Amino acid sequence: MEENAYLTSIAAGAFYVIVGARLLRLGRRTRERPEQWLGIYFGLSGAFYLGYHLPSLLGFGAWSRGAAWVVEWTYIVGVFPYLFFIRSVFRPDARWSAALVGICTVFLLLGTGVAMAQGEVIYALDNPWYLTQWVGYTVPCVWMCVEALLATRSARKRVRIGLCAPIVANRYLLFALFGGFQILACIADLSLANELGSDRAISLVSDALLGGSEIASVAVLWLAFFPPRFYGDWIARRAVALPTPMDGQRDG
Amino acid sequence: MADVLFDIAADKLESSTGLDRLAARGTLRIALKEAGLDPQSLSVPQLRAVFEKLMPRELEARGVADAVSASNAAIDAIERAASETDLAAATSPDEIFKRLGGS
Numbered sequence: 001m002e003e004n005a006y007l008t009s010i011a012a013g014a015f016y017v018i019v020g021a022r023l024l025r026l027g028r029r030t031r032e033r034p035e036q037w038l039g040i041y042f043g044l045s046g047a048f049y050l051g052y053h054l055p056s057l058l059g060f061g062a063w064s065r066g067a068a069w070v071v072e073w074t075y076i077v078g079v080f081p082y083l084f085f086i087r088s089v090f091r092p093d094a095r096w097s098a099a100l101v102g103i104c105t106v107f108l109l110l111g112t113g114v115a116m117a118q119g120e121v122i123y124a125l126d127n128p129w130y131l132t133q134w135v136g137y138t139v140p141c142v143w144m145c146v147e148a149l150l151a152t153r154s155a156r157k158r159v160r161i162g163l164c165a166p167i168v169a170n171r172y173l174l175f176a177l178f179g180g181f182q183i184l185a186c187i188a189d190l191s192l193a194n195e196l197g198s199d200r201a202i203s204l205v206s207d208a209l210l211g212g213s214e215i216a217s218v219a220v221l222w223l224a225f226f227p228p229r230f231y232g233d234w235i236a237r238r239a240v241a242l243p244t245p246m247d248g249q250r251d252g
Numbered sequence: 253m254a255d256v257l258f259d260i261a262a263d264k265l266e267s268s269t270g271l272d273r274l275a276a277r278g279t280l281r282i283a284l285k286e287a288g289l290d291p292q293s294l295s296v297p298q299l300r301a302v303f304e305k306l307m308p309r310e311l312e313a314r315g316v317a318d319a320v321s322a323s324n325a326a327i328d329a330i331e332r333a334a335s336e337t338d339l340a341a342a343t344s345p346d347e348i349f350k351r352l353g354g355s
Contacts, residue, residue, distance in 0.1 A: 157288025
């Protein structure tokens with residue numbers, strides 16, 4: 001399938017594994033859950049991408065049915081810590097956020113579980129179980145995008161009074177962009193499912209959407225987790241600090 | 253516990269400025285919104301920044317005489333009251349996102 005996109009998916013998978021390992025090492029040092037959950041998410045996502053495309057890359061045909069299910073579940077299981085991360089960071093006390101985590105979990109388990117009982121995930125828009133699974137992994141991307149956008153807006157205000165580092169406010173924005181690009185990748189999944197389900201050729205649009213969203217995701221994560229010095233300096237220069245009224249009076 | 257800190261801050265603002273209870277709470281909420289802070293997840297350092305940088309302007313707009321001194325008096329009283337109360341600060345998203353970048 002998606003011939004051009006698969007190379008970008010492999011590159012993205014390798015990058016996610018690196019990010020996951022870095023976060024898990026950070027989590028071991030800080031003993032804090034958020035980085036551990038995010039590390040598991042990226043680690044498993046990366047393993048899924050690599051596992052999914054490894055047969056094409058190494059030219060050994062296809063995985064056995066058992067191995068293919070392991071690869072499938074690797075991604076599904078990885079979404080759970082992603083949900084825990086979003087909730088623990090942005091809405092730790094809200095009941096609705098716990099409910100949303102539960103609903104996504106049910107959708108993921110139901111969609112993938114029924115597909116497993118049927119023997120395979122049938123990627124087609126008229127398959128309700130594929131759509132159930134799709135909703136389960138797309139909603140967390142939307143949730144991350146929205147929460148990180150809201151956090152960006154409030155963090156920019158805190159930057160003005162010195163309560164938030166400019167690079168942290170920017171990191172919220174990068175996570176919002178990551179969520180947005182993942183939503184595009186999910187839409188590309190639907191487009192591919194439509195084409196696969198109707199025996200049509202994979203279109204250039206679906207291929208480009210998937211590949212482009214993966215490249216963009218890696219780019220924003222690189223800036224979020226491995227910001228080069230010039231980028232940090234640029235963000236700091238753009239930040240505008242609010243003068244302290246008290247300082248003004250003392251000066252006067 | 254942060255909502256307790258909001259109540260303490262509103263009380264001290266009320267007693268330091270002569271604003272009535274409703275006006276003091278409203279003024280504090282406006283200043284916190286301007287600062288991008290959630291009243292339910294506040295810390296004392298955050299309140300100090302708000303009272304130093306934003307509150308004097310808000311108080312002046314409401315006709316409070318010597319707004320800077322009133323703000324100073326309020327934040328000093330808040331810090332004293334907070335130190336006498338067991339206020340466990342929750343980990344903020346800012347702290348988590350700072351750690352994620354390894355900074």
